[in-house]
Amino acid sequence: MLERIEEQLFTDFGNYIDELQSRYTSTITFEKEQEQLASSFFSFIEDNSPILKIFLSDHGRAGFHLRFRDAFAKKVRLNLEKNEEFISSLTVPIDYYLSFITSAFLGLVEQWILNELEKTPEEMAALYIDIITFIKKS
Numbered sequence: 713m714l715e716r717i718e719e720q721l722f723t724d725f726g727n728y729i730d731e732l733q734s735r736y737t738s739t740i741t742f743e744k745e746q747e748q749l750a751s752s753f754f755s756f757i758e759d760n761s762p763i764l765k766i767f768l769s770d771h772g773r774a775g776f777h778l779r780f781r782d783a784f785a786k787k788v789r790l791n792l793e794k795n796e797e798f799i800s801s802l803t804v805p806i807d808y809y810l811s812f813i814t815s816a817f818l819g820l821v822e823q824w825i826l827n828e829l830e831k832t833p834e835e836m837a838a839l840y841i842d843i844i845t846f847i848k849k850s
Contacts, residue, residue: 718767718776721760722783728753729787747837754833754840757821765825777818785814 731753757764767776789810792798802809820843824836831839 717763718779721763722780724756724760726783726787728756729784730791747841750837750840751834754824754836757824757836758829758833761825761829764821768822768825781814781818784818785810788814 767780789806792806792810799806817840820836820840824831
């Protein structure tokens, strides 16, 4: 039963990742269109936060954090590999790039859950976009 819950969670999570990554065409597009998509993604996280909180806890499902990260990295890799321009412009090995971005994003989600979802999904979406925009400018 827990395996099925986990599988469905990863499938739904992957669908949001697909939608978010399909819109990464420009900063203007990102800032205007991504906010709504990111809000719906963080709403999904909020809706699933009780099970995520259990799975991510020290007493949660063994290895969930690693499976969650790996499922996320696999989905992001599949989407990135469709973008030949991105792949050819990448100046670091893709495995290291994926490790960095997946760990950072999942860390943001975990921190939000640890903080008892003190921010709304809309506030988290704005925070996410602010972080990405800051990194792009640096």
